[in-house]
Amino acid sequence: MQSVKKVASIALSVVMWIIILVAALYAFTTLATREDGSVSDIAGFTPLAVQSDSMAPTFNKGDLIVIKKCDTSKLEVGDIVTFHTIIDNEYALNTHRIAAIDEVNGMRSFTTKGDNNDVADTHIISDGDIVGKYVFALPQMGKVMDFLSSSMGFLVVIVLPMLLFFIYQVYHLIVVGMNLKRAMAEEDRLAAAAAIVDAEGKGDTTVTADNAAEQLAQAEAKLEEARRLKAEAEAAMNATKQEGTDGE
Numbered sequence: 001m002q003s004v005k006k007v008a009s010i011a012l013s014v015v016m017w018i019i020i021l022v023a024a025l026y027a028f029t030t031l032a033t034r035e036d037g038s039v040s041d042i043a044g045f046t047p048l049a050v051q052s053d054s055m056a057p058t059f060n061k062g063d064l065i066v067i068k069k070c071d072t073s074k075l076e077v078g079d080i081v082t083f084h085t086i087i088d089n090e091y092a093l094n095t096h097r098i099a100a101i102d103e104v105n106g107m108r109s110f111t112t113k114g115d116n117n118d119v120a121d122t123h124i125i126s127d128g129d130i131v132g133k134y135v136f137a138l139p140q141m142g143k144v145m146d147f148l149s150s151s152m153g154f155l156v157v158i159v160l161p162m163l164l165f166f167i168y169q170v171y172h173l174i175v176v177g178m179n180l181k182r183a184m185a186e187e188d189r190l191a192a193a194a195a196i197v198d199a200e201g202k203g204d205t206t207v208t209a210d211n212a213a214e215q216l217a218q219a220e221a222k223l224e225e226a227r228r229l230k231a232e233a234e235a236a237m238n239a240t241k242q243e244g245t246d247g248e
Helices: 002-031 141-148 151-203 205-247
Strands: 045-049 064-068 080-087 090-104 107-113 130-138
Touching: 045 130, 045 141, 064 080, 064 141, 080 107, 141 151, 151 205
Parallel strands: none
Antiparallel strands: 045 064, 064 130, 080 090, 080 130, 090 107
């Protein structure tokens, strides 16, 4: 029984860590592109969800690409870069391949083109527009990222599991507390009963000796059971405290 409880506790801890990691991914992906035009990164890396098939078959809509900050002076024709641009009169990030590099008075400009597009992009970009260089792609993981960034995704993946876990922890603490209180009350009651039996046995040894011995044996058995229940309740309480410590 204890092994089953231990396995269940470990499984619950694993699930909670997964939820925490997903929550962290949600927070990061949601803030990856901010309204001021800056892009968040972790150690220079940024994940982005692909929103079109302009670079197919290199990567497709729904994929997750990872880009890395780079030294734009070392970029070459053929490199895939993510850059700030204007799409449909709105600010956006785009990821295309460098088709040509021009340099005038030490200033470089880049012409980009999607692998799946027939013509190059109309907007010529400069070093300051480039966010990073393409590193690799994870097929279809961009859909997961988009879902996590939605209100429904946040509710289903983050809020609901956290709420259920909180309810379970409250329930578990209540049950442990009730078991501990019941065990302590039973121990006190049986101790009082044992004292009465002892008093009766001393008052009339010829008449109540057998009954006293039987009652005392029963009282001792119940006392032992109460102690066992108390020990289990305390063990459960310690396990709960240990889970809290591990979670920190």
